[in-house]
Amino acid sequence: MATDVLLQRLRRSFVPSASSRRARHGKSLSLSVTSPSVASYPLSPLPMPRRCETCRNLDLWRDTERLPGHTLATLVDGVRLAQLGTAPDDSDCDLCQILRRLHVDSDDTRSGFHTLELRAFPLVPHIAWWAHRRNLWNGDKQYIFEPDDLTDFFLAVVPSDFTHAGDKDKSRLEKLISEQGLVMWHREIQRNTRLFSPRVVTATFDRQVVIEWLNCCKERHPGCHCGLGASPNLKLIDCFSQKVVAVDSPGAEEAPPYVALSYVWGKSNSAFAEPAVTDLMLSKKVPQVVQDSMKVTMALGFRYLWVDRYCIDQQDGAGRNEQIMHMDLIYQTAALTIIAAAGEDESFGLPGVSTKRSSRQDRLLHERFNLTSSLPSPRRSILRSRWATRGWTYQEAVLSSRRLVFTPEQLYFECGSMSCSESLNVSHEELLRKRRPHLDAFVSRSLLGSEYLSPSHHLASVPRHPSDHGTTRLFLAYTQCAEEYSRRHLGFDEDALDAFSGIIRRLECVGSFPVHHVWGVPAFIPSSSSPKIARPTHTSDGGVNHTALFLAALSWRHELHKPIRRRRCFPSWSWIGWEGSAVWPRPSDVHSFGDPERGVAASVQLCLEDGTTRPLLDVDFGGPAQYSSQPKALLLHTTALPRTAFVPSDSGQHMRLENGASLRLYPSKEGMDASKAFRGIQSGRYEAVRLGAVDDDAYLMLVKWSGSSWTRIGLLTVNKFHLTYDGLLTAKSFKIK
Structure with missing residues (x-):
């Protein structure tokens, strides 16, 4: 009335x-x-x-x-x-x-x-x-x-x-x-x-809108859910009984349908004290976001909810590590991931569930026409949320098959084939009835996913050069994810690699050419368990220069004028060893990766904990020993620019060589500029170590002597033509930690 x-x-x-x-x-x-x-x-x-x-x-x-x-x-x-x-x-x-x-x-x-x-x-x-x-x-x-x-x-x-x-x-x-x-x-x-x-957005959660999105995805996007099987030792919250229950995963092909939750933990460390004991009732002090997620899970017709706080035993180190190793499976096999992109932490809850959404939606009604607001873009709200700044939540979103985001104003849904805002209804029936290619990019554009990591995406099926085993696309896939992840923050430095491990594991399983890593730096070397590709016997094998690829992966730099902080529990030569936004070169194809210098073959060795070294190409990443978690020092046999090649530089970001070349400096050391770098090189405390080339750009790691080894403090870039002068570069070896 x-x-x-x-x-x-x-x-x-x-x-x-x-x-x-x-x-x-x-x-x-x-x-x-x-x-x-x-x-x-x-x-x-x-x-x-x-x-x-x-x-x-x-x-x-x-x-x-x-x-x-x-x-x-x-x-x-x-x-x-x-x-x-x-x-x-x-x-x-x-x-x-x-x-x-x-x-x-x-x-x-x-x-x-x-x-x-x-x-x-x-x-x-x-x-x-x-x-x-x-x-x-x-x-x-x-x-x-x-x-x-x-x-x-x-x-x-x-x-x-x-x-x-x-x-x-x-x-x-x-x-x-x-x-x-x-x-x-x-x-x-x-x-x-x-x-x-x-669509008029109601003050409370409208489950019918989400059910329509889920049904559309299930009926029309078969590639959005691959059913990879249950994660080992998976535990879930039974929302009906409010108990943590174990899934009989040994031998089970699939876990029961469940919803996963991605949220921001509170500042208190009390969550770590709660073991994931099966058949144990949840405590009375369940965070609001978990309470609300249980209500949403049941409203959508599901029974089980996965929440890291309760389903990973934080006191069991071995069990925790096992679950982290299978984080990609946990989120990908979830029927839906709820993302809490409102509020500061777990105490806020989901807007529209425990609290009413308070956004204003303008409407002008007429018997012949209407004017209705679609509300501000939920993408903007998501990107500005605290959830989007946290390190762990990055892989939780990217690895998920379907994502339901709660923003302060409205819902946002995304799968591998479409994205939907609650305030803007898209008629998928009308799109199916009449194909409109010019709208495909809008309907299917992804904010939280990666085209390389979508369950329906297969790198092996992408056309490429006959000698390219998908390495260029894998390089771009890995570095794109690493760049986005590096912009986020973690509460504990030691989590930096664990919070990215699900992405690495997913990339290890796609394409015909696997990607491994050494402390987060991608290494494109087939393992003994890869039947499709023979182990390399030389630096360059089958058209793929494995050493050049690794040197290109070392050629990351920090964005200028962005805060940087050292994580000393990781090597300085790895981007994981720093908190700060990292950027990589963008190769055009597999032939973009070049040797450090014509006629000089660079080599990379890993310095093991027992003092011995092993060539990177001899490391079996598929074997029982995982060198990615052991050696923290690299031994680079390459070339370097001598101090006599440099001429004085003004303060700023550009250094100069005597042959007229200009090098761009990207420091990782606070207060570093071109004049300070020049003085450090002249004193012998700094060296410019040649890494390699990608297309027309050459990359040099700026390192500092630390008593028994070198430490990375920045990157230099220059047109590779300027480094081809005879006698300009000097062959050297560097142990870098």
Whole structure:
């Protein structure tokens, strides 16, 4: 009844007065046709809104009813609906409040005076453009929009000289939509044929929305769930009995369907004191996020929930390590992973479950059309969450087959084939009925996954050079994940490798050419257990230069002007040995990796704990001894730039050679610049050790003498042509820890 009263009031607010009807046939027009802004909850009778004079004179129905008649060419820069003059600023006017949120930030560099205009933009073409990050207005025949694609619009307030020809204008419009959401215009008669439509987000968790997403994935995406079998010694929470139960995994092909939880632990270490004892009732002090996740698990028709705090015995070191080794299986075989991307830690809970979501969703209702907000992008909220800053949660999300994210405003779902926001409904039936390739990237784009680690993705099936065993794509897969992970933080330095081990394990199992690691640095060397590829007998084997690949993997650098901190429990030459954002070279193909110098064959040896050394190519990564967890020192037989090759450098990030070359310095040592690096090299305390080349760039590790060995303190890059001068480089060996 309350809703009916409200709708009647809203519709009456769109009915023109007698004087307004006369104005259609004569002189001026003064018509109030806008509706109040309505919060999506609670929906109760509201008093008629107060409107300023400008908003009272807007006739949205008259101005918008002609929108579907436009062609794409006339819609590029939007259709002007009204000239607003200055920014809407009446705090008591409900429509002014909406228009203010639709205002694209002005450009201070614009010349002259420009008024503001309310414009309507075609929804589907803009969605296609955002997904492809390219201009779709230049007649590209790959993108042919159907008439049905030009029936829905979104509104924005832009300067009068706004144009899509300007990149700044396009980026500002995209920023507005990310921060405020789309305010979509649509006709009610199109309800059954629309690709995209706004959905009203309720104050509480709507399980039906999630069930629809899950059913769509199960029915149409067979590759999203491979069923790899149960993880050994798996324990789960029985949400009905609230006990931790053991899964009889020995010999079992699959675990019972279960949901996994990814969340941020609290600052207290009390969680480590709770052993995962089977058939033991959960304590009364269960964190709110776990309580809420149990409710969601049961609401979606599941019984079991996996939570690391209860399902991994934190006091059993061996058992804990075993579960960490199988973290990829735990998350990939979960039917769904709940991600708590709201609040600071486990005490906050899931929005909409134990607490109501408080976001405001603007709506203007009319008997012929509606204006509805899609809310700010959940992707933006996820990326800004504390959950997205934590190290452990990275692999938990990437390794999952299906992800359900709880943000403060709405739900977000992602699998290997599609992504969905609760406030923006996507008609997958309509997409199946009529294929629209230009929308594939938008529907399937992933925020939390990796194209290389998707269960349905197989590196072995990717076309490549006959001599390339997928190494280039594996190199990119590994380093892309490592780059994203390196931007996150951990509570304990010693967890740095464990929190990435699931990613490594997954990459070891894909493609025909396995990737192993030495303290987190990828080593692309077949093991004795790899039947498809013979063990290498030389530095270069079958077109793949194994040593050059490892040297390229050592050629990581820290991003400039980002905080860096040393993790002394790991080697300095490994990116794991540092907290800070790391970046790797981007090879174009397997032939991009080069030797340190023509005629000089570099070699890499591992210095073992007993004082002996072993060539990297002789290490059997598939054997019983896992050298990735033992040797902390590398012995590099390579070349280095002598101190006489350098000339004085000013402070900054560029060093100079006497042959005119300029080297870019990427320090890992706080306070390091080019002048300090030059003085260190001249004193003999520093050395520039040649690693290798990727495409046209050569990489040199900057190391510092530490008494008995060298320590990495930075990276230098230079065009490899400048290092080909005869006699420039000197052959040397370096023991680096």
